[in-house]
Amino acid sequence: MSKRDHYEVLGVGRDAGPEDLKKAFRRKASEFHPDRHPGLDEAGRREMEERFKEVGEAYSVLSDPEKRARYDRFGHEASGGGGFDPGAFQSQFGDVFGDLFEGFFGGGRPRGGADLQAAVELEFAEAVFGKEVLLQVPAPRRCAECGGTGAKAGTRPAPCRRCGGAGRVRVNQGFFSVAAVCPSCGGRGTRVEHACPACRGEGRVRHTRSVKVSVPAGVEDGMQVRLRGEGEGGRAGEEDGDLLVLLRVRPHDVYERDGNDLVCELPVSFTQAALGAEVEVPLLEGGTARIKVPAGSQPGRVLKVRGKGVPDLRGGERGDLRAHLVVEVPERLNPRQRELLEEFARETGEPAPPRRKGFVEKARRFFE
Ligand SMILES: [Zn+2]
Ligand SMILES: [Zn+2]
Incomplete structure (x- = not known):
C-alpha cells in the first residue's frame, strides 16, 4: 500500500504554518482518540491506532523544518520509511498536546469511580413542570471506616511492590510502549497489609442508596442530567464518578x-x-x-x-x-336538521360554495 501524502493526511495546504499544522494535528488526532469511540472492538482499535500513527508521523515530519524541507523535495523516500515511534513522539510533543495523549498512551492516573447510567421515566406533565425523583443506586462507595485506603484503623498502606509506589508500569500494548496504570495497585501506588474489616481492604463498600434527582421544569425526552460525584465512589485520593440520568418522557x-x-x-x-x-x-x-x-x-x-x-x-x-x-x-341528521341544511345550501347557491368553485377552476387550469 502506498503511503499517503503528509499534507493530505493532516488536511492542510503546502504553505501551512506551524500554528496551522498544530491545529490540524490536534483536530485529526482527536478524531481517532479512543474516548471518541467507546465500545470499539479489537480490529476497530487497531484501525484507529493506524490512523493516529499516520497523523503522528505526518506531524512529526512537517513540524520539523529540516525534515519538512527534505520531504518537500524528495517525498517519503527522504525519511527512509522510518515509521513512527509513539514513545519518542510523546516525549517530544507531550507537553504541547498533553491532554490529547491521555487515553492513547494509557494515561497513568488512577481512574477513580466510574460514571454510572440510569434512566428515569417521566409523565408528560412531570417533564413540563419538573419533578423530584428518588433513584435507588446500587454502587460501590468509598468506605467510611478507612476513608477509602483499605487499611485497618491505626495502620497505613505500604508502597506497592510491583510499581514501587509510582502507580504506573511500562507495558507493550500493540504498537505502543506506554506507561499504564499499575495492575497490582490500580495506580494508587500502595498495598494494604492489614485490611480494613469493613471493606476487606477494598477501600470501597457496595450498597444501594437513594439519590434525589431534581428534574427541572421544561426538560424533553432524551435529555440527560449529570449528578456530579453520585456515581461509583473512588478510593482514597480518587474522584467519585458521576451519575448520568437519561430522561424518558411518556407521550x-x-x-x-x-x-x-x-x-x-x-x-x-x-x-x-x-x-x-x-x-x-x-x-x-x-x-x-x-x-x-x-x-x-x-x-x-x-x-x-x-x-x-x-x-x-x-x-x-x-x-x-x-x-x-x-x-x-355531524354524521347523522334528523329530518328537521336535514331540512334546515338543505335550505341553507339553497340559500348559499350550492352545490358550488366559493372555496369549491376556486378549487375546481384551479384543477381545470392545471390539466389544460
Ligand atoms: Zn475500609
Ligand atoms: Zn503498583
Missing part, C-alpha cells in the same frame, strides 16, 4: 410539544366554527381556559392561549398553548 393523549409550546387539537362543531363561539380548552396544569373561536373559522386555524405552554428550561418565558381547530361535521 400525552392530548398534548404534544413543539419547543416550549404545547399543541393540542380543539374540536368544535361546524356551526360553532361558522357562527363563532367561546369554548373551553383544558390546561395541562389543570383547569381550563376560555378560547374565543371567531365566526368563520376554518379547520386547522390555530388559536393561542399565551403563557400556558412549557416553562423555559433556561429561565426564559413560558411557551404558549396552541389549539388547532378541528371542525366536526
Whole structure:
C-alpha cells in the first residue's frame, strides 16, 4: 500500500504554518482518540491506532523544518520509511498536546469511580413542570471506616511492590510502549497489609442508596442530567464518578410539544366554527381556559392561549398553548336538521360554495 501524502493526511495546504499544522494535528488526532469511540472492538482499535500513527508521523515530519524541507523535495523516500515511534513522539510533543495523549498512551492516573447510567421515566406533565425523583443506586462507595485506603484503623498502606509506589508500569500494548496504570495497585501506588474489616481492604463498600434527582421544569425526552460525584465512589485520593440520568418522557393523549409550546387539537362543531363561539380548552396544569373561536373559522386555524405552554428550561418565558381547530361535521341528521341544511345550501347557491368553485377552476387550469 502506498503511503499517503503528509499534507493530505493532516488536511492542510503546502504553505501551512506551524500554528496551522498544530491545529490540524490536534483536530485529526482527536478524531481517532479512543474516548471518541467507546465500545470499539479489537480490529476497530487497531484501525484507529493506524490512523493516529499516520497523523503522528505526518506531524512529526512537517513540524520539523529540516525534515519538512527534505520531504518537500524528495517525498517519503527522504525519511527512509522510518515509521513512527509513539514513545519518542510523546516525549517530544507531550507537553504541547498533553491532554490529547491521555487515553492513547494509557494515561497513568488512577481512574477513580466510574460514571454510572440510569434512566428515569417521566409523565408528560412531570417533564413540563419538573419533578423530584428518588433513584435507588446500587454502587460501590468509598468506605467510611478507612476513608477509602483499605487499611485497618491505626495502620497505613505500604508502597506497592510491583510499581514501587509510582502507580504506573511500562507495558507493550500493540504498537505502543506506554506507561499504564499499575495492575497490582490500580495506580494508587500502595498495598494494604492489614485490611480494613469493613471493606476487606477494598477501600470501597457496595450498597444501594437513594439519590434525589431534581428534574427541572421544561426538560424533553432524551435529555440527560449529570449528578456530579453520585456515581461509583473512588478510593482514597480518587474522584467519585458521576451519575448520568437519561430522561424518558411518556407521550400525552392530548398534548404534544413543539419547543416550549404545547399543541393540542380543539374540536368544535361546524356551526360553532361558522357562527363563532367561546369554548373551553383544558390546561395541562389543570383547569381550563376560555378560547374565543371567531365566526368563520376554518379547520386547522390555530388559536393561542399565551403563557400556558412549557416553562423555559433556561429561565426564559413560558411557551404558549396552541389549539388547532378541528371542525366536526355531524354524521347523522334528523329530518328537521336535514331540512334546515338543505335550505341553507339553497340559500348559499350550492352545490358550488366559493372555496369549491376556486378549487375546481384551479384543477381545470392545471390539466389544460
Ligand atoms: Zn475500609
Ligand atoms: Zn503498583
